[in-house]
Amino acid sequence: MNSEIRSEKIQQIVVTAEQMRTIENRIFSAGMPVAALMEKVALKITQRLQKFLSENSITSSNKIGILVGPGHNGGDGLVVARELYFLGYPIIIYSPFSKRKELTEAHANYAVSLGIPVSSNIEELQTCDVLIDGLFGFGLERPIAGELANAIDTINTGNKWVISIDLPSGIHTDTGEILGTAIRADLTLCLGLWKQAFLQEVGLDYIGIAELIDFDIPLTDIQEILGKSSFLNRITSSTAIQTLPLPRSANSHKYKNGHLLIIAGSKQYTGAAILAGLGARASGIGMLSIAVPNSIKSLLSSTLPEALIIGCPETENGAILKLPEDIDLRRYQTIACGPGLTPEAHLIVETILTANCPIILDADALNILSKLNPFFTLSSRQSTTIITPHLGEFKRLFPELIELEKNKINLAKQAAELTQTIIVLKGARTCIATPNQVWINPDSTPALGRGGSGDVLTGLLGGLLPPIILAEKPVESIVNSAVWWHSQAGILAAKERTELGVDAYTLTQYLIPALRQFIKTNS
Numbered sequence: 001m002n003s004e005i006r007s008e009k010i011q012q013i014v015v016t017a018e019q020m021r022t023i024e025n026r027i028f029s030a031g032m033p034v035a036a037l038m039e040k041v042a043l044k045i046t047q048r049l050q051k052f053l054s055e056n057s058i059t060s061s062n063k064i065g066i067l068v069g070p071g072h073n074g075g076d077g078l079v080v081a082r083e084l085y086f087l088g089y090p091i092i093i094y095s096p097f098s099k100r101k102e103l104t105e106a107h108a109n110y111a112v113s114l115g116i117p118v119s120s121n122i123e124e125l126q127t128c129d130v131l132i133d134g135l136f137g138f139g140l141e142r143p144i145a146g147e148l149a150n151a152i153d154t155i156n157t158g159n160k161w162v163i164s165i166d167l168p169s170g171i172h173t174d175t176g177e178i179l180g181t182a183i184r185a186d187l188t189l190c191l192g193l194w195k196q197a198f199l200q201e202v203g204l205d206y207i208g209i210a211e212l213i214d215f216d217i218p219l220t221d222i223q224e225i226l227g228k229s230s231f232l233n234r235i236t237s238s239t240a241i242q243t244l245p246l247p248r249s250a251n252s253h254k255y256k257n258g259h260l261l262i263i264a265g266s267k268q269y270t271g272a273a274i275l276a277g278l279g280a281r282a283s284g285i286g287m288l289s290i291a292v293p294n295s296i297k298s299l300l301s302s303t304l305p306e307a308l309i310i311g312c313p314e315t316e317n318g319a320i321l322k323l324p325e326d327i328d329l330r331r332y333q334t335i336a337c338g339p340g341l342t343p344e345a346h347l348i349v350e351t352i353l354t355a356n357c358p359i360i361l362d363a364d365a366l367n368i369l370s371k372l373n374p375f376f377t378l379s380s381r382q383s384t385t386i387i388t389p390h391l392g393e394f395k396r397l398f399p400e401l402i403e404l405e406k407n408k409i410n411l412a413k414q415a416a417e418l419t420q421t422i423i424v425l426k427g428a429r430t431c432i433a434t435p436n437q438v439w440i441n442p443d444s445t446p447a448l449g450r451g452g453s454g455d456v457l458t459g460l461l462g463g464l465l466p467p468i469i470l471a472e473k474p475v476e477s478i479v480n481s482a483v484w485w486h487s488q489a490g491i492l493a494a495k496e497r498t499e500l501g502v503d504a505y506t507l508t509q510y511l512i513p514a515l516r517q518f519i520k521t522n523s
């Protein structure tokens with residue numbers, strides 16, 4: 001298989017500790033010697049480390065400390081220690097364990113025979129500039145306590161580069177939770193396949209930059225354990241781009257690209273309607289209509305001259321009271337409803353819930369929905385429904401689920417199953433759950449955590465849906481694309497303007513430049 005195709009497939013896969021162990025055991029039963037695999041993996045880690053060391057101007061005058069645990073994560077650490085020693089770096093090994101697995105013990109003995117110092121006192125690593133963490137990988141089975149926990153806390157307060165092998169030691173492989181205490185890494189080299197911890201939010205501050213070290217696990221072995229279409233997947237750039245309506249057909253016209261209706265805004269929250277409109281603008285939508293309260297109609301018209309602005313009767317406080325009598329909802333392939341509506345706009349949300357086209361509900365539409373028996377209302381809808389809650393909105397919608405389940409991935413999956421909707425559970429690692437699958441967006445930026453950012457996503461997603469619906473393609477993948485694109489815009493904006501410089505309006509201006517980085521154009 002072409003290495004690009006393999007790499008693409010591997011990047012989408014996510015496993016639990018148990019699945020990883022089962023896959024690993026299949027390889028061993030097929031004849032791959034355990035020691036040979038450890039050697040291969042650790043050599044790949046060493047190559048990556050060499051690049052890291054040279055990028056950070058770490059030379060053979062800098063000392064490297066290797067933290068070695070009792071299992072095979074420690075074994076990886078010891079092979080890396082040996083290789084770095086032969087490359088000329090001064091090495092010291094920290095290993096406070098009296099018992100080690102056989103292979104790890106053999107590598108420890110060889111390291112000692114080479115004259116590499118081994119210590120059980122963390123203070124002796126004070127003179128190191130870099131620490132490589134091989135304490136525990138996916139075999140961590142209980143909280144870290146006692147002397148070792150104190151040593152980890154000492155490491156975390158130091159000012160050294162820390163690179164973790166497979167996982168930061170102390171992180172639960174499946175939930176990302178901190179078991180007792182955990183290493184705070186600058187870089188984590190995840191081995192073989194992405195573990196679930198990398199897609200959970202709890203452990204993110206400990207993982208640092210995450211990279212996968214592929215060590216050629218045969219895809220057939222993975223499929224044998226996970227099945228052909230696995231339940232949990234990572235969104236990758238290529239999968240996200242594939243579904244975008246690019247390149248356009250040469251005889252494209254505005255009706256072919258579809259018509260989106262955004263229902264948003266109030267006198268109080270005018271900006272929400274503008275931001276959703278600007279998000280939709282970047283999607284390349286053929287026709288854009290935006291329904292807003294009459295009093296803000298002219299402001300919207302001047303900001304988004306390409307859009308058809310529909311003025312609606314409004315409440316005393318300037319919220320949309322209802323849609324104009326003459327509006328025909330059958331004209332739209334998608335309706336996106338919610339940003340800036342205020343809770344007063346409940347009648348319009350009730351109307352939209354009965355629409356026969358795909359709908360996206362966000363922000364206030366979700367708060368209104370939470371009072372309308374969400375399980376029943378959503379599962380009764382005939383057409384596609386996408387809801388885009390953050391965790392707070394999700395809690396209001398499905399308080400029963402929150403009582404039973406803490407894991408965000410499972411929460412989104414259960415809600416999708418029970419309501420037969422697509423759930424976009426937003427956060428640092430947004431989950432997109434359908435009744436059959438969950439996809440996670442692995443790359444994002446904390447710069448996006450501010451008001452208005454969600455309104456942009458709603459507009460962008462809304463604008464991407466109509467051409468997909470007209471082409472009768474499944475909508476799930478375009479939801480992934482919208483989430484990925486929105487994050488990429490945030491990442492690019494944060495890179496150029498710092499994490500503080502990504503207000504929601506600025507974000508809309510980065511949507512097209514972010515996409516350009518990935519799209520090959522003829523010019």
Ligand SMILES: NC(=O)C1=CN([C@@H]2O[C@H](COP(=O)(O)OP(=O)(O)OC[C@H]3O[C@@H](n4cnc5c(N)ncnc54)[C@H](O)[C@@H]3O)[C@@H](O)[C@H]2O)[C@@H](O)CC1
Pocket residue numbers: 020021024037038041069070071072073074075076101135136137138139140141142143144145165166167191192
């Ligand atoms: N997945 C794979 O195919 C490969 C895995 N390798 C490495 O092997 C690792 C898994 O190895 P292991 O299964 O030996 O597991 P670990 O090395 O993660 O640790 C397991 C050992 O730690 C002990 N332990 C667990 N929790 C503890 C705690 N809180 N305090 C003290 N001791 C504790 C266990 O009793 C056991 O001895 C991976 O993370 C990876 O680094 C690589 O060597 C090669 C390939």
Ligand SMILES: [K+]
Pocket residue numbers: 073133134135136137164165166167168169
């Ligand atoms: K580790």
